[in-house]
Amino acid sequence: MKLTCIGRYGPYPRAGGSCSCYLLRYNGKNVVIDMGCGSLTKLLGLLRAADIDTLVLSHLHADHMGDVLTLRYALDASKKMGQRQQPLTVYLPAQPETESSLISAHGMIDAHTITDDMTANICGMDVTFSLMPHAVPSFAMKFCADGKTFVYSGDTKENDKLAPFAYGADLLLMEAAYLSRDKTPGAPHVDAIEAGRIALDAQVKRMLVTHIFPEYNENDILNEVRESFPSAKLIEETQVYEV
Ligand SMILES: [Zn+2]
Ligand SMILES: [Zn+2]
Incomplete structure (x- = not known):
């Protein structure tokens, strides 16, 4: 598996950057994970909309x-141009319904609802x-593929599930x-110290x-993560990582 970072910012991008988006390549297949604002223009620098498999x-x-939402137009165009006939397979949560229906109802999208503990074979990889x-x-x-495992947290508060999962x-x-x-109490995300602790508890290799957050000094984030996980690095846009 080869992971390319398309975008890494949230909840809005740094100027010229992109929110969360990653391209996972395996066996000649292109799986895109998340497509936050700013990602489509960068993704199209690497492949056509017609070339996204899932x-x-x-x-x-x-x-x-x-x-x-903009990718939908690119998929329509790729159909018109004869580059792609089959709808794009998209795995997504069912809620919130307003957003999910904007994606699921589109003619060039074949939507699959993600549920807790669900497993799927995606382009030859075993996914949970x-x-x-x-x-x-x-x-x-x-x-999971070829004896290697890649885990993406998505967005999460601190919790007891992620470390055993990863x-x-x-x-x-x-x-x-x-x-x-x-x-702040009840905030919907982990902080950098908690992120490092989860990686330590999970005993991940990397x-x-x-x-x-685009306004932060990146070294401040890394310093907090490294309190528990000294080898942690920030993912870098355009860089490719072998899993
Ligand atoms: Zn987010
Ligand atoms: Zn979120």
């Missing part, structure tokens, strides 16, 4: 799905989903939306940090 959406906040606590239903996801993963892509000083 899209997986962790949850339906705009910083994870906003550009799917796990519901995380967030402001809306949000799913962590685990991709246990021993070769790569954990983990959100760290806040610095600890900015976290950790990349994402969901970067």
